[in-house]
Amino acid sequence: MTVCMEDFMDLAVIGTGNMGQALVRGFLKQNLIQGENVRLFDTDQDKAAAFAADIGARAMATAAEAAAGADVLILAVKPQIIEPALAGFSSQLREHTLLISIAAGVSLSRLRSLAGPLPAIARVMPNTPAMVGCGVSAVCFDRANHQQRQIVQDLLASCGMVFAVQEKLMDAVTGLSGSGPAYVMLMIEALADAGVRLGLGREMALQMAAMTLQGSARMVLETGLHPAVLKDQVCSPGGTTIEAILSLEADGLRAALMNAVCASADKSRQMREQSGDHG
Secondary structure, eight states: OOOOTTTOOOEEEEOOSHHHHHHHHHHHHTTSSOGGGEEEEOSSHHHHHHHHHHHTOEEOSSHHHHHTTOSEEEEOOOGGGHHHHHHTTGGGOOTTOEEEEOOTTOOHHHHHHHHOSSSEEEEEEOOGGGGGTOEEEEEEEESOOHHHHHHHHHHHHTTEEEEEOOGGGHHHHIIIIISHHHHHHHHHHHHHHHHHHTTOOHHHHHHHHHHHHHHHHHHHHHHOOOHHHHHHHHOOTTSHHHHHHHHHHHTTHHHHHHHHHHHHHHHHHHHHHHTTOOO
C-alpha cells in the first residue's frame, strides 16, 4: 500500500509538546486532516487529553495504541528519549507507514536502526514559529517514495516554508533556523529595552521592535532583494541610520550572529556524536 493524500486518514502523534501541537494545529487549519482521525499519546496523559479535547482528537493510553494502523506517525519527543519512545510502538510500524521524526540531532540511520526495516522515514528540523504558520522546516528522507515525500511537503507547508536538504546539513539548519528564533527574540528584547531607555512605554516599544523585524523580514521575502540593498535604502548620506550601522559594525553584531549560528551547529554535532549517533 502506498500512502497518498486521498488515503491519508489516520495520523498518530507521539509527544504533544509545543512543536507537536503546533504542527497538528497547522495541519488542521489547512484541512489536511480531521481531528477525529488523529490519535495522540504523551507520557503526560493529562496534557495529551487536554490537547485531544481541544482539537477533537483521541488520546490513547499507550504509544502502541496510538500508532496502530496509522498511515502517518509523527514522533515529537526529545532526542534523549527517542529509544524508549520508539520501542513503545515500533511493533506497529508497517511497510506503508510514514514515520516523521522531529527529534533534534537524531539521524536517519539511528531512526532506521530503532524503527526497523519497514517504514519510510522523514527526519525534520522545524522551528517554533510554526505555531503561528511562519515556521521553517528542513527535511531529509530514507526510503520514502514520491507520494510520501509530497505528503511531508504538504503537511509541513501548512506551518510555513519547507526545504529539502542533505542530511549532512542538518546541524547547519539547527544553528540557523532551529535555534534562530531565540536570536531574534533577543534582538527584539534589546531593541525594546533601548526604546524604554529613551522614554517609550514598554508595550509600545515591544510592539514597535517586533513589527520592525517582521516587516523587514517580509520585505526580504516578498521583494527578493538582497538585505544589503534594502539596508542601503534606509541609510541616507550622513543620516541617523548609517551612524547606527557604524555602531553595530564596531560592536561586532554581524560576527556575533555568525558565531552564534556556528556555535549552535557545533553543539548539535557534539550532542549527536556524544549519544553515539554519527549519522
